[in-house]
Amino acid sequence: MPDPRHFTTRRGFIAGLGFGAVSLYGAWAAYGAAPLPFGHTPSATPEPEAHGHGGSNGDSHGGHAAAAAPTADDFRLEHETFLRTYAQTDGSVDPHAASHGGARSHGHAHGASQGAPHGGHADEGHDDDGSATEPVTVFLMAQKFAYSPDLLRLKAGQAYRFRMMADDITHGASIQLGAASRIIRLRPNIISEQTITFTKPGEYLVYCTVYCGQAHDAMQGRIIIV
Amino acid sequence: MDTIPHDAPIMAGSGLTARIRTLPRPDKALLNLLFGAALLALVLGLADGLLTALARAGALTFFPDDAYRLLTVHGVSVFFYWLYLIQAALLLALAAAENSRGLALRPAAWAGAALMLAGFAVSEWISYTGTPLLYDGSPELAVDDPRSVGFFALGYLLLSAGLTASAVSGIATLLQPRRRGEAEEFGAVGFALFAWAGFLIVSAIAATNAFLPGLLWSLGAGPFPADHGTEWHILFHNLHYLPLMATVLVWYVLTRHLTGVTSIHGARLSKIVFAAYLVFVPPTSLYHMFLEPNLSEGVRVVGSLLSLFVSVPTLAAFAIIVSSLEASARAHGATGVFGWIRGLPWGNPAMANMGWAVVNMMVGLTFAFVLIQGELAPMLSDTFFVPGYFHLFAVGVLTQTFLAALMVLLPALNGGHLWRPALLARMPALVTAGLLLFAAAGIAAGTMGVPRRVFDVGYGGMAPAAWPVLMALVGIGASLFAAALSVSVYGVVRTLLSGRKLSAMELPAVDWKAGQNRIGAAPAWTGPASIAALVAAMYVFTIAAFQLIQSLPVAVIGGGHGH
Amino acid sequence: MKNDEVRLMLAIVAVWAALAAVYALVPSLGMPGYVRVWGGGAVVFLLLAAVLTLSGRRGDGGEAPRS
Numbered sequence: 001m002p003d004p005r006h007f008t009t010r011r012g013f014i015a016g017l018g019f020g021a022v023s024l025y026g027a028w029a030a031y032g033a034a035p036l037p038f039g040h041t042p043s044a045t046p047e048p049e050a051h052g053h054g055g056s057n058g059d060s061h062g063g064h065a066a067a068a069a070p071t072a073d074d075f076r077l078e079h080e081t082f083l084r085t086y087a088q089t090d091g092s093v094d095p096h097a098a099s100h101g102g103a104r105s106h107g108h109a110h111g112a113s114q115g116a117p118h119g120g121h122a123d124e125g126h127d128d129d130g131s132a133t134e135p136v137t138v139f140l141m142a143q144k145f146a147y148s149p150d151l152l153r154l155k156a157g158q159a160y161r162f163r164m165m166a167d168d169i170t171h172g173a174s175i176q177l178g179a180a181s182r183i184i185r186l187r188p189n190i191i192s193e194q195t196i197t198f199t200k201p202g203e204y205l206v207y208c209t210v211y212c213g214q215a216h217d218a219m220q221g222r223i224i225i226v
Numbered sequence: 227m228d229t230i231p232h233d234a235p236i237m238a239g240s241g242l243t244a245r246i247r248t249l250p251r252p253d254k255a256l257l258n259l260l261f262g263a264a265l266l267a268l269v270l271g272l273a274d275g276l277l278t279a280l281a282r283a284g285a286l287t288f289f290p291d292d293a294y295r296l297l298t299v300h301g302v303s304v305f306f307y308w309l310y311l312i313q314a315a316l317l318l319a320l321a322a323a324e325n326s327r328g329l330a331l332r333p334a335a336w337a338g339a340a341l342m343l344a345g346f347a348v349s350e351w352i353s354y355t356g357t358p359l360l361y362d363g364s365p366e367l368a369v370d371d372p373r374s375v376g377f378f379a380l381g382y383l384l385l386s387a388g389l390t391a392s393a394v395s396g397i398a399t400l401l402q403p404r405r406r407g408e409a410e411e412f413g414a415v416g417f418a419l420f421a422w423a424g425f426l427i428v429s430a431i432a433a434t435n436a437f438l439p440g441l442l443w444s445l446g447a448g449p450f451p452a453d454h455g456t457e458w459h460i461l462f463h464n465l466h467y468l469p470l471m472a473t474v475l476v477w478y479v480l481t482r483h484l485t486g487v488t489s490i491h492g493a494r495l496s497k498i499v500f501a502a503y504l505v506f507v508p509p510t511s512l513y514h515m516f517l518e519p520n521l522s523e524g525v526r527v528v529g530s531l532l533s534l535f536v537s538v539p540t541l542a543a544f545a546i547i548v549s550s551l552e553a554s555a556r557a558h559g560a561t562g563v564f565g566w567i568r569g570l571p572w573g574n575p576a577m578a579n580m581g582w583a584v585v586n587m588m589v590g591l592t593f594a595f596v597l598i599q600g601e602l603a604p605m606l607s608d609t610f611f612v613p614g615y616f617h618l619f620a621v622g623v624l625t626q627t628f629l630a631a632l633m634v635l636l637p638a639l640n641g642g643h644l645w646r647p648a649l650l651a652r653m654p655a656l657v658t659a660g661l662l663l664f665a666a667a668g669i670a671a672g673t674m675g676v677p678r679r680v681f682d683v684g685y686g687g688m689a690p691a692a693w694p695v696l697m698a699l700v701g702i703g704a705s706l707f708a709a710a711l712s713v714s715v716y717g718v719v720r721t722l723l724s725g726r727k728l729s730a731m732e733l734p735a736v737d738w739k740a741g742q743n744r745i746g747a748a749p750a751w752t753g754p755a756s757i758a759a760l761v762a763a764m765y766v767f768t769i770a771a772f773q774l775i776q777s778l779p780v781a782v783i784g785g786g787h788g789h
Numbered sequence: 790m791k792n793d794e795v796r797l798m799l800a801i802v803a804v805w806a807a808l809a810a811v812y813a814l815v816p817s818l819g820m821p822g823y824v825r826v827w828g829g830g831a832v833v834f835l836l837l838a839a840v841l842t843l844s845g846r847r848g849d850g851g852e853a854p855r856s
Binding site for chain 1: 290291294360364366367369455490491492495498499502517518519520538539541542543544545546549552553603604605606607608609673674675677678679680681682685686688689690745746747748749750751753754757774775777778779780781782783
């Protein structure tokens with residue numbers, strides 16, 4: 001005997017509506033999984049894993065690019081070297097400026113920033129005109145309640161490999177880009193790496209998006225893009 | 227005609243209120259104690275939340291530690307003690323009503339209440355006086371203050387122990403009719419209560435997993451809890467589902483009470499839906515961690531794909547309730563596409579709270595879907611987008627639903643009537659208006675990058691000029707919904723305290739119960755249309771967010787690979 | 790019908806236990822807390838399924854469900 005109910009009041013329809021509507025989300029999920037310039041584009045450049053450019057710090061694999069991943073202590077040494085090498089008189093850090101030792105930071109396998117214990121080896125054979133295909137490595141350390149460096153001078157159109165770490169507790173290192181921000185969460189002693197290319201000149205606010213204590217509101221830095 | 231003929235008002239919900247009215251005196255005392263404590267937590271949380279919002283809007287200024295203390299008390303009071311004390315109380319009340327003879331294992335229920343109240347006292351005290359740890363109690367914020375970490379953890383652990391004891395009493399109560407041979411299976415509500423009680427116990431396990439290490443560390447008996455962030459996410463995920471399940475359960479109960487309607491699709495489908503809440507908990511848990519630097523890319527993608535299941539049980543329950551109501555209303559002569567909705571007893575504050583809760587849920591779900599897109603996490607997570615949308619749930623859906631339950635249960639429990647129902651029935655619309663302003667401004671602010679936990683968003687003039695303006699609108703929205711909600715809370719507290727001093731008064735209700743042979747002859751499109759509108763809105767806002775993220779003057783590769 | 794309730798509880802147990810097993814057997818996921826919570830949950834719901842089964846046996850039939 002046929003069900004006298006209208007189909008919108010039948011159990012099968014309601015069950016299908018509740019549980020089956022999820023199938024409509026398939027397109028939504030696929031949309032989200034699609035490659036984006038803002039996020040993961042594995043085919044665009046080599047995967048920015050750090051494993052290939054550390055290890056020149058006196059560990060057991062010293063000097064080999066494919067050695068073990070750098071540790072938090074490696075990061076701290078490299079960060080110190082980066083600051084020492086590229087610090088400018090106005091307090092900013094400019095990885096394109098001539099270092100005190102005349103080194104350049106281009107290239108992820110040879111840069112001064114990877115030669116931490118040696119205070120900045122020069123990297124040979126890379127362009128210096130801001131259009132280099134190799135990302136330039138920059139370091140950013142977050143700690144209560146400041147960034148180091150807190151003022152970076154970079155170039156538009158140049159890819160930068162940001163190597164970042166929180167030194168003490170969890171912080172954010174988020175970049176305000178006008179209509180929205182790029183949010184980055186940094187856990188202590190875990191090295192995060194992102195390759196970022198700024199496409200427009202300007203002055204960008206860097207700020208902490210994870211509550212970190214009394215002066216959390218004041219934790220900020222700047223990136224100046226020319 | 228675009229309406230429904232009004233049935234004569236009936237004595238609201240004879241079954242539920244009659245069973246509550248005849249509960250043994252010790253059970254009534256326990257329930258009054260728990261309802262009162264829950265309302266106290268809500269009052270504290272509401273007051274501190276309003277102060278927080280006004281401070282963020284620039285209308286009030288606090289020293290940083292004091293401001294973050296307010297935020298801590300707000301979160302602890304509302305998210306933990308209001309929501310969990312009220313859930314424990316509702317579980318016990320509804321289980322006792324199902325049993326018809328009061329609570330089983332009464333000592334366990336009283337022990338549970340004592341533990342939860344002890345936890346409440348400890349948590350409030352340390353939140354007001356210790357290092358501000360916010361509601362997640364992250365130990366890394368107080369490495370030099372183990373006392374704060376220890377007491378903070380102790381409060382939540384006592385709450386967890388109390389929830390477990392309450393749930394055990396609730397389970398035993400629900401099983402009594404079977405053990406007496408009076409019933410051989412649960413109804414839909416009985417089964418939902420049973421599963422909900424189990425979920426409460428699991429959440430207590432999750433809380434212990436998250437907070438016991440902090441307590442041990444503070445006592446010098448364990449290592450520093452470096453993994454607190456991950457363990458918190460697990461607990462936090464459970465705490466998303468648990469009150470939502472409770473909310474839908476309360477909707478089932480109140481729908482029957484206010485309209486006489488039960489599911490026209492049978493108890494079996496409802497049981498499957500309630501079980502689905504629990505089935506979907508573990509697979510959908512990863513979206514909280516999209517910004518974690520040590521989450522692998524594969525896990526991130528899988529987590530994003532699975533996260534879409536998060537809403538399935540709630541949408542299914544919504545479809546069941548709405549189609550049952552609409553079909554029953556049409557069986558009683560309702561005409562017009564939405565005419566049946568006007569026939570609902572909106573003059574009853576419980577109906578008004580529940581009805582507007584549904585509106586808040588549909589709006590909130592839309593933005594929840596945007597937030598759980600893995601690719602959008604680097605733009606939205608850790609921003610004010612999160613509190614912007616979740617207040618629609620925490621206040622608009624959960625709090626209004628639980629207040630609706632109190633508006634029905636308290637008069638039955640104590641023999642009086644609800645304080646000024648005509649006034650209370652107007653509040654949910656105002657609460658929703660305030661919430662919509664709060665959410666719209668907050669979501670816009672979060673999308674622009676305003677962090678969720680910063681009081682001064684000026685950043686020395688470096689921040690976009692729109693940020694303080696949007697946060698001022700957030701403050702206005704918060705003031706509006708806080709004021710309206712305060713009236714509702716005051717009415718419920720007056721009802722609780724007045725007891726029999728207020729004479730009994732019948733509140734509007736309808737009796738749409740109809741025989742099966744009359745049900746379903748006319749179509750019922752409200753449910754399908756609502757879900758279609760939700761899915762469409764979800765697509766629109768998701769696509770808009772992707773357009774925005776693609777328009778930014780930056781190209782980024784790598785979502786935070788950790789080492 | 791009462792077997793439905795036990796079956797639903799067992800479905801919950803199966804999913805929770807499976808997820809706990811995944812986290813336990815793939816250490817690279819690095820989230821042992823999930824093993825404890827989902828595993829603990831699986832045990833809780835298994836106990837509840839057992840309680841349902843036992844309490845069903847004690848009763849000798851009776852009223853229809855209330856709602």
